[in-house]
Amino acid sequence: MVSILPGQKDLKRYKISKILLVLVLCLSTSSLNSQFLKDSTSLNLIKEGIDNVYNFQFDKADKVSEELGKLYPGQPVVYLFKGMVTYWENYPLITTSSARASFEEYMRKCIELSDKNKNSSAEVEILLVNLCARGLLLLYYTDNYLSLDVFPLATSTYQYIRRSFDFTAYYSDFYFFTGVYNYYREAYPEAYPIYKPLALLFPKGSKVKGLEELQIVSKNSIILKAEAFSFLSAIFLTFENNFQQATYFSKSLHTLYPDNPEYLGAYIKNLLLIKRYDEAEMEMLSSNTSQSNSFFRAQMLIFNGILQEKKYHDIKKAQQFYSKGIDDITIFGSYGNEYAAYAYFGLSRISEINGNKDYKKMYRKLALQLADFKKVDFD
Secondary structure, eight states: OGGGSOOHHHHHHHHHHHHHHHHHHHHHOTTSOOHHHHOHHHHHHHHHHHHHHHTTOHHHHHHHHHHHHHHSTTOHHHHHHHHHHHHHHTOSOOTTOTTHHHHHHHHHHHHHHHHHTTTSTTHHHHHHHHHHHHHHHHHHHHHTTOHHHHHHHHHHHHHHHHHHGGGGGGOGGGHHHHHHHHHHHHHHHHHOGGGHHHHTTSOOOOHHHHHHHHHHHHHHOSSSHHHHHHHHHHHHHHTSOOHHHHHHHHHHHHHHOTTOHHHHHHHHHHHHHTTOHHHHHHHHHHSOGGGSOHHHHHHHHHHHHHHHHHTSOOHHHHHHHHHHHHHHHGGGGGGGHHHHHHHHHHHHHHHHHTTOHHHHHHHHHHHHHHOSSTTOSOO
16 A cells, blocks of 8 residues: 555655554544553643654653653553654654664564564554554655665564554544545556556545545544644645645644744745745744754755745845755755755756756756656746
8 A cells, every 4th residue: 555655755744644643543542442542641641742742842752751651661652652752853863863773772662562462452552553663663764765674674564554454443533544545546646657557456545535534634633633734735735736725734734833843844835835935934034943953954045045036036145045955955865855856946947047058957857856746846
């Protein structure tokens, strides 16, 4: 099923969304036989902790992690939550990060404990926690092109994915899963015809139904609102090419979690795409870039380049911002490709203004090599 899902950036969001959704289900479903699931104290802690992680309030998330560890020492879900905090606090987590070792240790410990208890009375809870840890660890490996680590973990994970299909009827919350599947089952092979033969191996979906299901989650779910808004924004930005609608959902996401720089960056990007330059500039000025991570600061350099080019028509400053942004974003590898592409598109436009056709072609070629969705070019 993963093979017919979206491109690298959207696939990343899909996997993260699945991890968080499953974590919530592990701790919020009352129909299963597990003391942990019935404990309102731990449930409230998890809800609070997830909000803290989304809003980049990691000091508070660490306190939640400590409390969970005291309540349920040695439980796999404790290590999963610690791994989530580590992953997002150091986002984007690359191979040279000092947090890599602790993140992998948390995930491996969670998987080990889950494997030992897979036949317990709380089989479903253990299965879901296990898949969460495996999914997040696979996400890290694939994002960093660690193929030697991906293959053995993916192979051993297949049996757990097959088993998970036996429990889908337990959860009304699976509107999120079904929405993602229904939409991408049809949208992805349409956008990339090479995958049509592979798509035929899977049941048909419905783009209309998928969007309806995701919007149900965005309106009615407390915990999964962020994931639904994030997916809806990405879908309308990329596959639907409806930048106005994408802006609505990214704004909703930013309003929910104003301290999350990733969500702010998505909102600013959409504002720039629909040429609401004054609003984009206000958001950029109000953001505390000095307190943000270097990945977000590099994004802001590129967005400043777009602003200088499009609003102020100062191509010299725009060129400086684009060049600096590319230099600063490249250290993040594949995580920075999308933003580097925006800068190269800008440099191509500037080269055309300057009458340099060779550079125009060169920069545009670089942009197209990096961009997953070629129409998001700010032209």
